[in-house]
Amino acid sequence: MKPLLIRDGQLFDPGQGINESWSLFIKDGLISWLGKTRMMPPQLDCDVISARGLVVTPGFIDLHCHLREPGFEEKETIATGSQAAAKGGFTTVCCMPNTLPPLDNRETIEFVQAKAAEEAVLRVLPVGCITRGRKGEELVDMVELASAGVVGFSDDGDTVSNPALMRQALELSRKLGLPVIDHCEDKALSKDGVVNEGTMATQLGLAGIPPAAEENIVARDLELARLTEGRVHIAHVSTSCSVELIRHAKEEGVAVTTEVTPHHLLLTEEEVVNHSTGAKVNPPLRTIRDVEALIEALNDGTIDVIATDHAPHTVAEKALPVAEAPFGISGFETAFGSLMGLVYAEKVSIETLITRLTTAPASILGEKFGKLGTLAFGAVADLVIFDPSKEWVVDPDTFASKGRNTPLTGRTLKGKVVATISRGQLVNKDDSLDLNRPQEELRGRW
Ligand SMILES: [Zn+2]
Incomplete structure (x- = not known):
């Protein structure tokens, strides 16, 4: 592996308090030097990326995605999913076990690990089932x-x-020191609902999913976490009341962490009117009041991390009527650009955004899988380089993911990942970035 020099980027690592126009040198897959360019030791045979005007941060870590393999390779594979994640700036992704067969025993976990070692361009860490066959009857x-x-x-x-x-x-x-990642949905309440329960669902003639379907289980499992002192991680939180319950439990010392998806931070139930099945997700998109509560919770730390819940489906499946189409958004490739919208709207600081994508998920994973989410000297060289001011239009036909299902088609986003480095290797590069040729243009900052 050839050493790689990233010159003159804005190095940004909130975990270490680094925000400097520096250079960074990668050797043998590790960060082997970082500092002022003029202090740089002489580098001989290496690749060079000129990152002037660009921002370099630790690679993003996604605690929640669906790579669909084994069993649903028509939707996504570990190979295509990892390429899509790399395009989105992720260097570590945790894949959910609702595959076929489900990841409920050693063999299936080892299958995913072996496939990932062979075919994935980044670190893929499997999540195991809680119950055998996901049937809810017997623990794995x-x-x-x-x-x-x-x-x-x-x-x-x-x-x-x-x-x-x-x-x-x-x-x-x-x-075991591992979290239970909790999908909170009381099926007795959500039944065959497809969108948020309320006037919009009624207008569209669609069955609704009440916020209480989520909140009931959030409340139950916070109490169980309190009782057991176990570690619960609330997945894809979506309602203002859930956030209140979690905030209160955290204040009382319950070992709870929480994630939110980009779409729940940015979109409301209204999207279903315009994008129908593209905006059909579980939990459903909620109201503007919920969105505002989620953003507030992201800012005050009640919500620890942003996770994509990348959920690819085939075009044919999403072409079904809203009531029949599967839930999910193909989210890897639009996550960062859409989240930058919150930064430009001054609702979330860039520091909070990067923390929730890097250091915060790294601390939930602990150091079992390496020292992740940091630009520290000696750490694994997992990095993302982004252009905060580059505008681009979402075109699902250009996705690396097999899943083209997104409600953001045609939308202009400001902020784009231009390179991703996983374990020292350049695994994604935007056409606008020349390797070994300095970029003359000085771009604006956020
Ligand atoms: Zn879920």
Whole structure:
């Protein structure tokens, strides 16, 4: 692997308090030097990226995505999913176990790990199921899955409806030091709902999913986490009341962490009117009041991380009527650009945004999988280079993901990932960035 020099970028690592126009040198997959360009030791045979006007941060870490393999390769594979993630600036992604077969035993976990080692351009860390076959009846062998290397446990797509079983899972999670990643949905309330319950659902003649379907389980599992001192991570939080419950539990010392998706931070239920199935997600897009509460919670730290919940589906599936089409948005490639909209609208600082995509998810993962989410000297060289002011139009036909399902088609976003470096290797490069040729143009800052 040839060493790589990134020259004159704005190095930004909120975890270490670095925000400097510096250069960074990568050797043997590690960050081997960073500092003022004029202090740089002489570099002989290396590739050079001129990052003048660009921002260099730790690679993004996604705690929640669906890579669909094994079993649903027509929607996505580990190879295509990892390429899409790289285009989005991610260098570590945690994939959910609702595959076919589900990731509920050592063999399936090892299958994903082997596929990832062969075909993925970045770090893929599997999440194991909570219950066998995701059926909610019997716990998986959590000790066995932990030793196989899962980052946590989840029946994502479904809630463990039996609270006694969830209690047991949380007790074990405490002993294993791994989180239970909690999809909170009381199916008795959500039933066959497709969009947020309310006047819009009524107008469209669609069955609604009430906020209480989420909040019921959030409340239940916060109490179970309190009881067991287990680690619960609330997935894709979507309502203002859920946020209130989590804020209160955190104040009382419950071991809870939380994630929110870009689409729940940016879009409301109104999207379904214009983009129909493209905006059909679970949990559903909610109201502007919920969006505002989520942004506030992201800023005050009630919400720890942003996770994409990248959920690719085929064009044919999403062409079905709204009531029948599957839930999900193909989110890797639009996440950063759309989130920068919050920065430009002055609703979220760039520091908060980058923290929630890097240091915060890294701290939830711990150091079992390496020292991630940092530009520290000696750390694995997982980096993203982005142009904060570059405007681009979302065109799903250019996605690396097989999933073209997005409600953002045709939208102009400001802020684009131009290069991704995973374990020292350049795994994604925008056409606008010349390797080995300095970029003359000085671009504006955010
Ligand atoms: Zn989920």
